[in-house]
Amino acid sequence: MSDPQRSHSAAGQELRDESDQFVLKCMGDVDLGFNGGEGLHVTDSDGKEYLDAISAEWVLNLGFRNPEVRQAIIDQLDQIDYVSPVFDSDIRTKLAKRIAELAPGRIEKVLYALSGAAAVEGAMHLAMRTTGGSDFVCLDAAFHGRTFATIGLTYVHPGMVEGSNAGLDRYIPRQMRIPNYYCYRCPLGLERESCDLACADFVDFALERGHINGPAGVIVEPLQANGGMIPAPDGWLKKVHGICQDHDVPLIVDEVQGALCRCGPMFASERHGIEPEMIILGKALGGGLPLSATIAVPEYSELLPWEYGFTQAGNPVACAASLAMLELMVRDDLPANSERIGQLMMELLAELEPDSELIGDIRGEGLMIGVELVRDRVTKEPANEEADMVMGACLEHGLIVGRTGPVFGANGNVIKFKPAVNITEDEAVMIVELFGRALRQVEASL
Ligand SMILES: Cc1ncc(COP(=O)(O)O)c(C=O)c1O
CATH class of the missing domain: 3.90.1150.10 (Aspartate Aminotransferase, domain 1)
Structure with missing residues (x-):
C-alpha cells in the first residue's frame, strides 16, 4: 500500500x-x-x-x-491449558460435535490443524488416501495457502518475478489449473446470461484428461477472495459438484474465508445448496486463536497412523474460544x-x-x-x-x-x-x- x-x-x-x-x-x-x-x-x-x-x-x-469469547478463554485456562493430541479433551470433542451438527450434509469428522494451509493439506491427504490419485483441479487466481504443498494450488501471477513462488519451482507439485468464474471479466469472453456456466466444463475436462497420476479432487473457494473478491455464480458449485460425483472424486470447498457467517450462512456451501465431501475452515475458526480444520464426510475420513497432525492442533483454549463463538453466532x-x-x-x-x-x-x-x-x-x-x-x-x-x-x-x-x-x-x-x-x-x- x-x-x-x-x-x-x-x-x-x-x-x-x-x-x-x-x-x-x-x-x-x-x-x-x-x-x-x-x-x-x-x-x-x-x-x-x-x-x-x-x-x-x-x-x-x-x-x-468479544466478551463471551474472552470469558470462554479465561474459563478454559482456569481448567486446563493444553492437552496432547494423543489424549482426549472434553472441549476438543464438544467442538467437533458442534461443527458436525452445524455442517452441511453428511459431514461428520473434524481433522484439526493450526492454519488454513495446513487444513488444505489435510484435505489433500484425505482425498489422496481415498481416491488413490494425486492430482487436484484448482482455479486460476485461487488462493489456498503458502506451504510447499499448497503453493501448487495457489495461483501466482507469472509476471510477478518477485512473486511468492519465484525460485521454488522444484518443490511445487503439478496441479490442474483451469479458468475461474470471473463473470465481470469472463476468461472465456462470454456473458453470464447466456454462458450456461461453460467455465465449469473445464473441471470435467481436467478430471478426464488433465491428470498424470490420477485425479484426487477438486478444490475451490466459494468466493475467490485474494483472487479478486469474486463470488461463484449461482449454480456453478452445484454443477461442479455433479461433475465431481460423476468422476468419483471429492469436492473440497475452501471456506477458510467464506465460512462462519462471512458469506451469510454458517457455511458458504449452504448458500450454494451443495453438500461437499470436505470443507476447509481456518482464519476465524479459533475466535482469534490459531485453529483450523478439515471437515469431511465418513468416506473421506481415512488416514494412516501418524501421517498427519500437529502438536498444538485442537488446543483446548482455541477450541473453547471457537465453541463460544459458534454458540453466539447461532443464538444471535x-x-x-x-x-x-x-x-x-x-x-x-x-x-x-x-x-x-x-x-x-x-x-x-x-x-x-x-x-x-x-x-x-x-x-x-x-x-x-x-x-x-x-x-x-x-x-x-x-x-x-x-x-x-x-x-x-x-x-x-x-x-x-x-x-x-x-x-x-x-x-x-x-x-x-x-x-x-x-x-x-x-x-x-x-
Ligand atoms: C481461501 C484461503 N485458503 C487458505 C488460506 C491459508 O490460510 P493460512 O494463512 O492460515 O495458512 C487462506 C489465507 O488467506 C485463504 O484465504
Whole structure:
C-alpha cells in the first residue's frame, strides 16, 4: 500500500524501529501498529482510532475482544491449558460435535490443524488416501495457502518475478489449473446470461484428461477472495459438484474465508445448496486463536497412523474460544445479520457509484464484499494505483479496508470489506460513509 511517511509518538516510533530490527516480515509491511481493540474499533500505537472493516484480516468475526469469547478463554485456562493430541479433551470433542451438527450434509469428522494451509493439506491427504490419485483441479487466481504443498494450488501471477513462488519451482507439485468464474471479466469472453456456466466444463475436462497420476479432487473457494473478491455464480458449485460425483472424486470447498457467517450462512456451501465431501475452515475458526480444520464426510475420513497432525492442533483454549463463538453466532442469528447488513452495505456502496469515476463493479455475498475500481467502465482498465491511494486515504479517515494483492492472480484493484458479522447498521453506514469520503478525496486528486 502507498504508505505515507507517518510521524509517530515516541512509543509508536520505538515499536516501528524495533519491529524493523527484529521481525522478519514476509506478508507486507504497513507502518501501522495496533495495540488495543474493542468490537469494530481498534487503536494504533500512536493512539489514533480506526473503524475496522475487515475483522483484522477476516479473523475476528465477532470483532475485537468479544466478551463471551474472552470469558470462554479465561474459563478454559482456569481448567486446563493444553492437552496432547494423543489424549482426549472434553472441549476438543464438544467442538467437533458442534461443527458436525452445524455442517452441511453428511459431514461428520473434524481433522484439526493450526492454519488454513495446513487444513488444505489435510484435505489433500484425505482425498489422496481415498481416491488413490494425486492430482487436484484448482482455479486460476485461487488462493489456498503458502506451504510447499499448497503453493501448487495457489495461483501466482507469472509476471510477478518477485512473486511468492519465484525460485521454488522444484518443490511445487503439478496441479490442474483451469479458468475461474470471473463473470465481470469472463476468461472465456462470454456473458453470464447466456454462458450456461461453460467455465465449469473445464473441471470435467481436467478430471478426464488433465491428470498424470490420477485425479484426487477438486478444490475451490466459494468466493475467490485474494483472487479478486469474486463470488461463484449461482449454480456453478452445484454443477461442479455433479461433475465431481460423476468422476468419483471429492469436492473440497475452501471456506477458510467464506465460512462462519462471512458469506451469510454458517457455511458458504449452504448458500450454494451443495453438500461437499470436505470443507476447509481456518482464519476465524479459533475466535482469534490459531485453529483450523478439515471437515469431511465418513468416506473421506481415512488416514494412516501418524501421517498427519500437529502438536498444538485442537488446543483446548482455541477450541473453547471457537465453541463460544459458534454458540453466539447461532443464538444471535448472525447468518441473518450478515445477510441483512451485507445487503445494506451493497446498497449504500451502489449509491456512491453514479458520482464515482472509479467504481466498476460491486459484488459480494453476506459480509464479504468487493468493490472493483477501474479507470474506464468500458475498457475496464484496472485502477491499481488508485485502489492503493483509496486504501491509504481510508486510513487517513480512520477506516481500515483491504485490497486484493496483485501477486495472487488479482489485479490489485479491488477494495475489500469483511467486517465483523455482528456489525450494527450504524457501523455499516459509517464504514460506507468513510469509504465514500476517501474515494471522493482520491478522485478529486486525479
Ligand atoms: C481461501 C484461503 N485458503 C487458505 C488460506 C491459508 O490460510 P493460512 O494463512 O492460515 O495458512 C487462506 C489465507 O488467506 C485463504 O484465504
